[in-house]
Amino acid sequence: MAILNILRYPDARLHKVAKPVTEFGERINKLVADMAETMYDAPGVGLAASQVDVHEQLIIVDTSETKDELRVFINPTIVWASAEKQVYDEGCLSVPGIYDGVERPAQIKVSALDASGKPFEFSADGLMAVCIQHEMDHLMGKVFVEYLSPLKRNRIKAKMLKEERGIEREAALRAAGRRH
Ligand code: K1U
Numbered sequence: 001m002a003i004l005n006i007l008r009y010p011d012a013r014l015h016k017v018a019k020p021v022t023e024f025g026e027r028i029n030k031l032v033a034d035m036a037e038t039m040y041d042a043p044g045v046g047l048a049a050s051q052v053d054v055h056e057q058l059i060i061v062d063t064s065e066t067k068d069e070l071r072v073f074i075n076p077t078i079v080w081a082s083a084e085k086q087v088y089d090e091g092c093l094s095v096p097g098i099y100d101g102v103e104r105p106a107q108i109k110v111s112a113l114d115a116s117g118k119p120f121e122f123s124a125d126g127l128m129a130v131c132i133q134h135e136m137d138h139l140m141g142k143v144f145v146e147y148l149s150p151l152k153r154n155r156i157k158a159k160m161l162k163e164e165r166g167i168e169r170e171a172a173l174r175a176a177g178r179r180h
């Protein structure tokens with residue numbers, strides 16, 4: 001297993017639209033295992049393949065307290081969504097440190113394939129429903145900050161770019177230190 005690099009907003013690769021998974025086997029099993037290790041390590045309650053620069057329709061979610069209820073959704077589609085909405089303060093491993101309210105359907109029913117390619121349906125509410133919708137947005141190239149006002153989004157973008165420059169500066173200093 002391996003911990004994968006999570007793309008950070010506003011990386012343009014986060015806006016790619018993911019393609020359906022068509023082949024199941026070793027490669028998908030390894031991707032699921034690596035994504036799970038990456039999500040638990042972060043830590044997070046969900047992760048989309050798009051966030052680790054794999055643009056295929058695969059998401060994982062584990063909202064349990066015990067972190068032992070991993071759910072894998074491949075080629076997911078929402079087949080039903082409630083008229084009732086809920087607002088949840090969402091976070092994102094691609095936008096670390098930022099949390100803000102997003103309104104979405106409170107209950108959903110999802111149709112998907114499991115890691116072996118077997119179809120299943122899953123009904124969700126609460127955080128699980130929020131998380132599945134948030135991860136499915138990633139597959140469409142959408143990051144949750146796009147639900148916020150342009151003012152908030154631009155402030156977040158500026159903060160992330162400033163942090164990015166700091167990360168790059170530290171890496172350059174570390175590399176220079178290794179050369180001397
Ligand atoms: O980046 C992601 O897509 C994962 C994201 C999922 C999510 C969380 C909350 C609302 C909507 C979507 C995260 O996991 S952010 C981190 C987080 O919320 C968390 C981390 C540790 C424990 C509990 C929550």
Ligand code: ZN
Nearest residue numbers: 091092093094
């Ligand atoms: Zn996210």
